[in-house]
Amino acid sequence: xxxxxxxxxxLQYDFKVPQKDWMDVPAEFRPGNWCYPGKPEIxxxxxxSTHGQFPYARKWVPTDEDWKLPENWRDIIRDGFRERLDxxxxxxxxxxxxxxxxxxxxxxHFYIGGGDPKNMPVLRAELLRSIYRGEFTLAGKILGKLAxxxxxxxxxxxxxxxxxxxxxxxxxxxxxxPYGIDTAEITMMARELLHLVGLNINWxxxxxxxxxxxxxxxxxxxxxxxxMMDFMCEDIEDITGVKVxxxxxxxxxxxxxxxxxxxxxxDPGTYTYMGYLMLFHEIGLDxxxxxxxSEGGNFGLxxxxxxxxxxxxxxxxxxxxxxxxxxxGGECGHxxxxxxxxxxxxxxxxxxxxxxxxxxxxTRFDNAAGTSMxxxxxxxxxxxxxxxxxxxxxxxxHLRVTYHDSCxxxxxxxxxDEPRYVIQNVCNNFYEMPEETIREKTFCCAGxxxxxxxxxxxxxxxxxxxxGNALRYVQEKxxxxxxxxxxxxxxxxxxxxxNYWAPGVDVTGVHEMVANALVMDGEIPREVNLRQEPLxxxx
Amino acid sequence: MNALYSLFAVFVLILVGMGGxxxxxxxxxxxxxxxxxxxxxxxxxxxxxxxxxxxxxPFRIPTTGGQMKSHDWIRHSKLDNPQTTGQTxxxxxxxxxxxxxxxxxxxxxRFGSTEDGVDMKVRYASSKWLxxxxxxxxxxxxxxxxxxxxxxxxxxxxxxSGLEFFDGLLQLGVPTLYLTxxxxxxxxxxxxxxxxxxxxxRYISLVADYFPLxxxxxxxxxxxxxxxxxxxxxxxxxxxxxxxxxxxxxxHIEGIGAIFYIxxxxxxxxxxxxxxSKLMHLGGVFLSPTRNLPNDNRAKHxxxxxxxxxxxxxxxxxxxxxxxEKMVEAGLPVEKGLDEAAQTEAQ
Ligand code: SF4
Ligand code: SF4
Numbered sequence: 036x037x038x039x040x041x042x043x044x045x046l047q048y049d050f051k052v053p054q055k056d057w058m059d060v061p062a063e064f065r066p067g068n069w070c071y072p073g074k075p076e077i078x079x080x081x082x083x084s085t086h087g088q089f090p091y092a093r094k095w096v097p098t099d100e101d102w103k104l105p106e107n108w109r110d111i112i113r114d115g116f117r118e119r120l121d122x123x124x125x126x127x128x129x130x131x132x133x134x135x136x137x138x139x140x141x142x143x144h145f146y147i148g149g150g151d152p153k154n155m156p157v158l159r160a161e162l163l164r165s166i167y168r169g170e171f172t173l174a175g176k177i178l179g180k181l182a183x184x185x186x187x188x189x190x191x192x193x194x195x196x197x198x199x200x201x202x203x204x205x206x207x208x209x210x211x212x213p214y215g216i217d218t219a220e221i222t223m224m225a226r227e228l229l230h231l232v233g234l235n236i237n238w239x240x241x242x243x244x245x246x247x248x249x250x251x252x253x254x255x256x257x258x259x260x261x262x263m264m265d266f267m268c269e270d271i272e273d274i275t276g277v278k279v280x281x282x283x284x285x286x287x288x289x290x291x292x293x294x295x296x297x298x299x300x301x302d303p304g305t306y307t308y309m310g311y312l313m314l315f316h317e318i319g320l321d322x323x324x325x326x327x328x329s330e331g332g333n334f335g336l337x338x339x340x341x342x343x344x345x346x347x348x349x350x351x352x353x354x355x356x357x358x359x360x361x362x363x364g365g366e367c368g369h370x371x372x373x374x375x376x377x378x379x380x381x382x383x384x385x386x387x388x389x390x391x392x393x394x395x396x397x398t399r400f401d402n403a404a405g406t407s408m409x410x411x412x413x414x415x416x417x418x419x420x421x422x423x424x425x426x427x428x429x430x431x432x433h434l435r436v437t438y439h440d441s442c443x444x445x446x447x448x449x450x451x452d453e454p455r456y457v458i459q460n461v462c463n464n465f466y467e468m469p470e471e472t473i474r475e476k477t478f479c480c481a482g483x484x485x486x487x488x489x490x491x492x493x494x495x496x497x498x499x500x501x502x503g504n505a506l507r508y509v510q511e512k513x514x515x516x517x518x519x520x521x522x523x524x525x526x527x528x529x530x531x532x533x534n535y536w537a538p539g540v541d542v543t544g545v546h547e548m549v550a551n552a553l554v555m556d557g558e559i560p561r562e563v564n565l566r567q568e569p570l571x572x573x574x
Numbered sequence: 575m576n577a578l579y580s581l582f583a584v585f586v587l588i589l590v591g592m593g594g595x596x597x598x599x600x601x602x603x604x605x606x607x608x609x610x611x612x613x614x615x616x617x618x619x620x621x622x623x624x625x626x627x628x629x630x631x632p633f634r635i636p637t638t639g640g641q642m643k644s645h646d647w648i649r650h651s652k653l654d655n656p657q658t659t660g661q662t663x664x665x666x667x668x669x670x671x672x673x674x675x676x677x678x679x680x681x682x683x684r685f686g687s688t689e690d691g692v693d694m695k696v697r698y699a700s701s702k703w704l705x706x707x708x709x710x711x712x713x714x715x716x717x718x719x720x721x722x723x724x725x726x727x728x729x730x731x732x733x734x735s736g737l738e739f740f741d742g743l744l745q746l747g748v749p750t751l752y753l754t755x756x757x758x759x760x761x762x763x764x765x766x767x768x769x770x771x772x773x774x775x776r777y778i779s780l781v782a783d784y785f786p787l788x789x790x791x792x793x794x795x796x797x798x799x800x801x802x803x804x805x806x807x808x809x810x811x812x813x814x815x816x817x818x819x820x821x822x823x824x825x826h827i828e829g830i831g832a833i834f835y836i837x838x839x840x841x842x843x844x845x846x847x848x849x850x851s852k853l854m855h856l857g858g859v860f861l862s863p864t865r866n867l868p869n870d871n872r873a874k875h876x877x878x879x880x881x882x883x884x885x886x887x888x889x890x891x892x893x894x895x896x897x898x899e900k901m902v903e904a905g906l907p908v909e910k911g912l913d914e915a916a917q918t919e920a921q
Contacts, residue, residue, distance in 0.1 A: 046695060049684075050684070050773075050774065051773065052773045052774060052776075052777040053777075057777060057778075084888065085885075086884075120629065121628075121629055122629065122630070122632065122880060123629060123630075123631075123632065124626055124627070124629040124630060124631045124861065124863055125631065125635065125862075125863040125864070126629070127625070127626055127629045128626050128858050128861050128862055128863070129862075131622070131626070131852075131854060131858060132852065132854060132855040132857075132858030132859070132862075133852070133855075134783070134852050134855050135775075135778045135779060135780065135783050135852070136676075136704065136708075136775075137704075137772070137774060137775045137778060138675075138676055138679055138704060140774055140775075140778070141680075141681065141682040141774075142680075147682050147696055148696075152774065152777055152778075155774065155778065157778050158777075158778055161778065173850075174850060181579065181781050182780075182781070182782060183780040183781070183782055206637055209637040209864055210637055210639055210675065210678070211675055211676075211678055211679060211680075212675060213669070213673055213675050213676045213708075213859070214855055214858060214859050214862050214865070215637055215669075215675065215862040215863075215864035215865035216862070216864075217635065217637060217864045220635065220864075247888045248888065248893075248896075249893075249897075250893065256897055256900060257897050257900060257901045257904065257906055258897070258900040258901060258903060258904035258906065261904045261905075261906055262904070283906055283907075284901075284906050284907050285907055286907070326901075326906065327890050327893050327894075341882065341885050344881075344882070344885045345885050345886065345887060345888070346887070348885070348886055348887035349887040349888070352887045352889075352890060353890065356890055374872070375869075375871055375872055376633055376634060376635055376871055377633050377871075378871075379871060379872065379874075379875055379876070380632065380633055380634070380871065380875070380876050380877065380878045380881070381878065381881060383875050384875040398645070401873065402642070402643050402644060402657075402872055402873055403872045403873065404872075404873050404874075405871070405872055405873050405874050405875050406871070406872045408872070413644060413645070416645065416648075417645060420645065420647060445638070446637055446638055446639075447635070447637070447638060448638055448642060448869070449638035449639075449640060449641055449642030449651070449654075449655040449869060450642060450644075451640070451641045451642075452641050452644070452648045452649070453644060453645075453648065456648070469698075471680055471698040472698075474640075475638065475639045475640060475654070476678075476680075500695060500696060501696055504694060504695045504696050507692075507693075507694075507695075508692050508694065511692045511693070512692055
């Protein structure tokens with residue numbers, strides 16, 4: 036679905052609301068605002084692997100009148116709804132206590148960039164709450180619409196599909212809500228309900244099924260994965276003259292390293308990937324990669340709790356098989372949400388692992404005593420603090436850098452200062468974007484939670500306005516030309532976004548800059564950076 | 575429309591109160607209904623909270639609003655990203671007593687240049703109106719509520735007299751004007767106007783959003799009328815309330831005006847309505863899993879009561895079986911060599 040609307044045109048919207056009650060405004064599917072449904076064969080594969088969690092595989096298109104819902108779909112949704120109310124206090128409480136104060140309304144990037152009132156988090160949640168009232172509360176059953184309740188009709192489910200796949204589960208709304216109501220949590224429940232009746236999107240399910248089978252979401256098979264690594268090692272040797280080691284699937288090392296597979300396959304992630312290889316080689320880390328657990332990103336998080344657990348379980352399974360002491364995780368947004376908030380509860384306790392201790396500095400990571408998994412920027416920041424790396428930040432002097440906090444590490448973990456510390460050690464020109472758009476208040480890349488697909492470009496660019504606008508600001512003010520981030524999805528979603536809203540700004544991972552500044556033992560004078568561009572002063 | 579329905583509903587309630595007293599049903603309105611309302615409130619409130627508490631909190635999902643606990647040399651934001659129970663309680667206290675999250679509020683504005691001339695498509699301005707008026711409203715309500723305890727206590731405790739003294743500090747009028755009376759009406763009116771006038775907020779507002787505001791306003795106004803304008807025998811009222819509280823309600827008390835019964839009836843409706851309405855955010859705010867949990871998931875193990883042990887990863891053995899040949903060819907280590915695998919298969 037080709038989509039090319041100029042920014043000026045996209046900006047032709049306002050924050051007006053319709054005259055009609057929102058319940059009477061039907062969902063409008065138009066090119067660029069929805070994602071393609073899951074391919075039947077993929078849904079079937081997942082259904083088989085999860086013993087029936089992805090039923091009703093079929094061909095259907097959202098723009099069709101008939102979505103071919105199973106006959107008893109109302110019962111399925113009702114039962115699924117009740118089940119989740121009983122399983123999650125968050126869900127139950129959030130259904131009851133919203134006061135519709137509207138504090139969250141203008142916090143969502145999709146609303147800010149598009150003006151569709153149903154993208155106000157409060158109204159997004161009302162799409163579900165209205166059914167909750169109608170089905171599960173007495174007042175709703177008796178008073179109906181007067182009590183804010185409505186009937187479960189096909190239109191409701193269609194609306195769910197549209198708007199719960201227009202939420203990137205970024206939790207910005209939750210930060211501002213006086214009761215901490217987390218629309219991301221509500222979105223997760225809604226998506227689970229949709230899965231029950233076979234409504235899903237391919238861009239989430241295909242990566243999820245790939246992750247299950249091949250270990251990574253790209254579906255790269257082990258030999259091909261290893262080939263690509265090999266190729267990178269050659270590049271590194273060309274650039275630095277150092278032959279780095281790349282241990283894969285090897286037993287008996289101290290550390291297992293897991294990073295999102297997006298970075299092995301597409302620029303600019305590949306440079307970050309090379310950055311890890313160089314850093315670990317340089318400090319002589321006793322570690323291994325794994326092809327079986329070659330995905331940090333967890334597409335189950337965007338799908339259902341069962342699938343999230345299943346995909347996540349590989350990390351510990353592989354750590355145990357290989358006999359490592361702890362795990363280091365690479366630059367990935369939602370992978371870290373899963374690791375920080377869910378992993379140990381779902382698949383722990385990991386009592387076969389130890390509390391991570393940096394072999395170089397001796398620092399004990401007590402904040403990861405349970406999961407035994409630490410973030411690469413925690414690890415690298417510690418190296419830098421202890422002066423264990425020889426760095427030449429002037430190699431990054433042609434970069435004027437700003438930093439994008441990925442939503443998940445920011446609002447579901449609180450990893451804010453480590454990446455900044457690392458960046459400031461490897462580059463001399465660092466500028467923050469406006470305060471309202473960074474750290475815990477950061478704006479989503481608008482492609483999170485499995486929505487970074489091409490057919491969805493309009494919504495991505497709309498939702499990208501707040502981030503793009505802030506980027507534009509530092510570009511004009513400080514000549515910023517590089518946007519650093521610690522998320523592989525960001526490295527895929529931000530380049531088109533920057534290109535649209537702040538042309539001329541490029542995207543990088545933090546460890547790409549680390550590797551460029553890293554002075555390696557026995558290296559040749561570097562003439563180019565990892566992107567094979569001439570280094571400043573070396574032309 | 576929703577606002578009108580609510581206003582209408584409150585009018586009906588006032589009429590019911592008026593009619594009831596005019597018809598001489600003071601026992602019903604002065605004794606039966608208050609008892610009933612309080613019973614409904616307690617049963618409803620407890621049932622609701624138990625209902626919430628029955629659902630587990632399988633995962634720790636705090637919204638982190640600042641730097642996590644990390645290296646000693648990185649400043650930990652204890653209040654926004656708590657790691658211990660104490661820090662979490664402090665975070666909750668700030669939330670409940672000062673509405674801290676609301677304090678963060680930003681309003682989005684479209685277009686225009688900032689001071690330094692950079693063209694901005696969207697801007698954000700601090701927006702503290704809602705925070706301010708919400709605080710004013712809630713605290714006034716609290717103080718007015720507490721002040722009423724003088725009707726239930728004999729002798730009246732010192733702190734209540736102190737509270738009243740400060741509340742009436744301006745010493746305006748006879749009887750002395752209580753500031754909180756004015757603030758309560760002011761706060762509620764602001765919230766109401768905001769809801770009715772801002773298009774976005776109006777769009778999301780239900781009957782259930784206007785109704786409590788109108789109800790509270792009518793409670794406040796009837797109370798004010800009673801105190802400042804109507805002729806109400808306060809001693810008679812106290813006799814009634816003391817009777818209620820000692821579970822020995824007087825059969826009939828002379829000298830209490832109709833306005834009192836209307837006020838009391840509206841209060842009863844408010845109390846009885848409370849547990850079934852959005853007013854339950856009073857209870858819910860304590861139970862919100864994004865705010866009342868420490869962010870210590872990586873440090874400690876937490877249990878999910880319904881964790882399903884049958885959900886397991888696609889096993890490494892299956893993975894190797896599928897890709898063994900290619901792995902061996904690429905020189906990747908395998909658990910079972912090709913021969914060994916062929917043998918197992920043959921068996
Ligand atoms: S900020 Fe919270 S309480 Fe207010 S409307 Fe949004 S979700 Fe509801
Ligand atoms: S979680 Fe993010 S995308 Fe979803 S409603 Fe909230 S702010 Fe919008």
